[in-house]
Amino acid sequence: MCSCFNPYHYTSVTHTATTRRDKRAPSKKQNPLVMVSPEMAQFHTSHMAKPSVRNKASVWLTDSFIFLSGAFFALLLVWTFSSFISPTPNPEFSPTQTRSNSPLNCAVNLTHDSDESTFYDDPELGYSIGSPVKNWDEKRREWLKHHPSFAAGASERVVMVSGSQPKPCKNPIGDHLLLRFFKNKVDYCRIHGYDIFYNNALLHPKMGSYWAKLPVVRAAMLAHPEAEWIWWVDSDALFTDMEFKPPLHRYKDHNFVVHGWAKMIYQAKSWTGLNAGVFLIRNCQWSMDLIDVWASMGPQTPDYNKWGQILRSTFKDKLFPESDDQTGLIYLIYKEGDRWADKIYLEGEYYFEGYWHEIVGTLDNITERYMEIEREDRKLRRRHAEKVSEQYGAFREKHLKDAGNGRWSWRRPFITHFTGCQPCSGDHNQMYPGTSCWDGMRKALNFADNQVIRKYGFVHPNPLDSSLSAVPFDYPAEEDGW
Structure with a gap:
């Protein structure tokens, strides 16, 4: 959220219009209320005040000053009109651009991309699983430096990601239901100012079913360096409270948020100790590393069957032998807690994802x-x-x-x-x-x-x-x- 925007504050129409005009150019006519500082108040007199007696010299100086001022403003007026008739071309300015250097302007500049080299210019950069990204925090920080209009509010910026299968549904009403689920997500994002990306193609040919989300989330992190959080929401999940927003401040020391329960993971050793169908993941190097390790249990690896055996032997209540993303994530929390668990927030205080x-x-x-x-x-x-x-x-x-x-x-x-x-x-x-x-x-x-x-x-x-x-x-x- 932009740092100078308060969604819980109403502004009068008059004040809003004045503020917008002030962003373009200052003018006395734009604000009917002139604010006067205490230091300048002594130089302002009421229209009802008795005029003071002035000597002739001061009168002459005042009249001269008025004459010169009038001449100056007349020349200024002529110059202003001439500038409208034959304006000086400015190749760096477009009327559709948003000024990003004004502290009062929080809008991002969607018409500008820096000429400076960024990670996008690296021919070795890969969007796919299996192409590790290094120094992502520094690369992302450098990109924001070259795109300052995105820097304001970057820590609160969220991109929602969802998706479904590439082919039409077998269920006669399936496509209609998925459309309504998608509409629900679009409605929620529009209300709260979030961007959304919906994907219906496999970004990795071997990672289908529940594993298909990881390539999409990873690609979204690279495609959206302006976003602090990528929010995955399964296609069969919907928002039933359109007003509520995740308390991001609660997760300031964590990089991953998922609906889960520590007792079910550590004590019951259950594969249902969390639900990986909805999660927030911070756009950082830690998350890139997590996805690489997490995806190494997927169907694109030669150890896929081996991982299925490991997961089922670790979590006795797992119903099927195949390696899946949810049990894989629980395994990383349970077995490699020092590396991952401290940065993963198991949210169970509200329906971050409800059955x-x-x-x-x-x-x-x-x-x-x-x-x-x-x-x-x-x-x-x-x-x-x-x-x-x-x-x-x-x-x-x-x-x-x-x-x-x-x-x-x-x-x-x-x-x-x-x-x-x-x-x-x-x-x-x-x-x-x-x-x-x-x-x-x-x-x-x-x-x-x-x-x-x-x-x-x-x-x-x-x-x-x-x-x-x-x-x-x-x-x-x-x-x-x-």
């Missing part, structure tokens, strides 16, 4: 509790632009102090993950009866979409119905007459 089966049944109650809050607090049900949604998320927090987090909470779950449902193939886990997966997805998707589409004047009136109804003014206070 859908324990969440979907609670959504109706959560909806009603949030409606009750809005009926009591008109500020929260006030219509507003989508761009200021974070402000209303901050307003809502005071009402959620007793809501709790995670299971048994009536706070909106942050991310709901439909692990085991397989929306694309349709080969869902047989422990889920009938259409529970599909109904659960529709319900969660509509629950999340209501938080978005309401800014456009509509909601889904039924959690299993994707049709829309217009909402009346002052909704939900007027819900009974709807």
Whole structure:
């Protein structure tokens, strides 16, 4: 987030317009309120003050000064008009460029790339797994130095990454479901100002299935040196709280954030001690090294079958013999803790990634509790632009102090993950009866979409119905007459 931008602050239209004009050129006409310093106040007199007596010399000097000033401003005015008629060309300036040297301007410059050599000019640089990157922290720091408009707020900048298979889904409704899951991620990123990259091609021909994410994440780190965090979110995971943002300050001493539980890893030795379907990874050399070691257990290596045996013998509850990314990550935490564990944050205090089966049944109650809050607090049900949604998320927090987090909470779950449902193939886990997966997805998707589409004047009136109804003014206070 840009260091001079406060998402929880409203600015009046007049003040905003004035600020924008001031970025172009100072002018007395641009600001009707002239701020006067205490040192200069003694030189300003009221229009009602009695004029002082001046001698003739001072009158003559004053009149001369006025005459010369008038002449000077007349010449200045002529020069100004002539500059509009035949302006001096400036090859280094484009009207679409954003000025990056102004301390008041936090916008990044998307039309400029430095002529200075960077890591991109190195012919040895490889984006693929198997091409190690060295000194990445220094290379990234040098790139930011040559692109100063990206430096402000770099520590808070996030790029979300997701993806799906290259081919059409076997399940007849699979492509539609993946589209809605993708829309959900796009909505969340737009609301919070995050970039998003969605990939549907294998960046490494041998790394498919659950291993396909690692080449994509690694390539995204190289493609986005301006971003501090790369945020992987599986295609079958969706945001069910569109207002909540990860508390990045909590992870300032860590390089990797994943939903997990230390007891299940170290004591139970369970392959479900964490879920690798959603994770934040810092864009740094440590992370590059982690991905290289992690990927060495994947199907592109000659030791793939050997790693499957090692992982299954280490974690007795692992159900299948194949080496997978999740168990591989747990193995690195468990066996190589000195190298990796200290920088990995196991987030279990909120639904950084929540199991859908324990969440979907609670959504109706959560909806009603949030409606009750809005009926009591008109500020929260006030219509507003989508761009200021974070402000209303901050307003809502005071009402959620007793809501709790995670299971048994009536706070909106942050991310709901439909692990085991397989929306694309349709080969869902047989422990889920009938259409529970599909109904659960529709319900969660509509629950999340209501938080978005309401800014456009509509909601889904039924959690299993994707049709829309217009909402009346002052909704939900007027819900009974709807």
